[in-house]
Amino acid sequence: MTELTHLTIAEARDGLKAKTFSATELTKAHVDAIEKARALNAYVLETPEKALAMAKASDERIGKGEAGALEGIPLGIKDLFCTEGVVSTAGSKILGNFNPPYESTVTRNLWNDGAVMLGKLNMDEFAMGSSNETSAFGPVVSPWRREGSNVSAGASGRIEGTHLVPGGSSGGSAAAVAAHLCLGATATDTGGSIRQPAAFTGTVGIKPTYGRVSRWGTVAFASSLDQAGPITRTVRDSAIMLRSMASPDPKDTTCVDLPVPDFEAAISRGVKGLKIGIPKEYRIDGMSPEIEQLWHQGAEWLRAAGAEIVEVSLPHTKYALPAYYIVAPAEASSNLARYDGVRYGLRENGRDIADLYEKTRAAGFGREVKRRIMIGTYVLSAGYYDAYYVRAQKLRTLIKRDFEEVYAQGVHAILTPATPSSAFGIGEKGSDDPVEMYLNDIFTVTVNMAGLPGIAVPAGLDAQGLPLGLQLIGRAFDEETLFAAGQVIEDSAGRIRLPQAWWA
């Protein structure tokens, strides 16, 4: 029998139903694996007692024939989702030991379907980062290593050598899924934070259409861009998990009142007769030949499966990233104004209230977060609002219009690379110029700006033996086509062989 931690969600579901193993055994296997993998720093909080109690309840429900859609499936939760009675930090010092008296809608939906919580996953502070290096709890170590790399687990339980980053901001989620420390993980994506780490770790990640998943109880970064989704090891698993995460929600006015489709049923649809667009503006200067080759290969796979491949144009693509770096910090500066040292979290006392605010926020926020709050404050300030913020929102209209025009030509989905490169090493990017790090999101950020769904699927390995992903972008509320086309990529590429547990 396959190791319990190496099952897919679909296989685990079948095994639990057939009583080949119990939810308690499945959870215990993961609790043990997590304990041996602490050097990766993927979990910021392990909740083994809670996990085993939830698994026991699952076993009882399975025994009574009352199993939910995710009954007994052990999951990791990005620490951006508030979980009742379990400390939630958003990867920041400023939230201190914040212990939410409520449960986010996403996690509530998962528990209602019978899922088991293994713990809270590391992430970039307030989801601001592309490498998990901005976390107040230290970086996450990718389970992947370059071929011939000297990275190893030292005797002290620490990692030796320059390790790779798992991507970010959902770095803990991606690393935990790739290292078999959970069967699937929740994640969030504001500019690429699900799809980029998925691509870096050989996992599948989908950012659904804006409004598909409720944002209630999820710590806000940029409210018009944030959307939650799953990271899993297969396309089918993402379809299973997204169906449980999504729901209409009266507590989030931007969450749509649309029924959630059976995404899993869509994966076997295939792509016969679909028109897949290849946007010429994504062929950027200096693109690595490996990425170019992979992209071409992906198009050939879809063509071989019966899709029609057409070249399309999204002329405002290059403006998406600069416009994002106005819109996202502006919204962040407003959302993060709530961290004032008064109602929750860290507090540094001062001589008056303004001094208390300033000292608390100076001590509680990390460098990247401070930088973005300040950029946001500047672009919203009197005299600069029209020049920066309003202009960026106009660009956003143009970016969205580009997609609408392509879809109006009958294109069902768009194929692009997920990232401009494979994973890089810790400390390699962005130390002098923040823009160098931001360029990681160049292929993913357009999707957030237009509110569309996007999926990253592993499609191959580069010359260093590291995974590369392809991205499919869909029409609004048509995640089903992404699952169908994503499955074709997965079947054609073959499942990526994930790293052996060298850290344990």
Add this chain to the structure above:
Amino acid sequence: MSVDEKTVRRIAHLARIAVTDEEVPHLQGEINAILSFVEQLNEVNVDGVEPMTSVTPMVMKKRQDGVTDGGYPEKIVRNAPATEDHFFLVPKVVE
């Protein structure tokens, strides 16, 4: 456009983040790098383009204007660093 040290201090104050003298030049460099990156947006003619105000076109959900939740002050103040009788404590703001 670029910002000078004085502007960096003013932004920091508006954002209610205390900055040290050593931090200011670093922040200035980083903020200017980002501002110069976003400068390219000026190449685009945006005349007559409406700024995006809603990501997905939808009618805003409305509900009855009524109390739906509440009545548990101890939960509300549970995470506060300083409280007294279900009130948040702050330094004196009115003389």
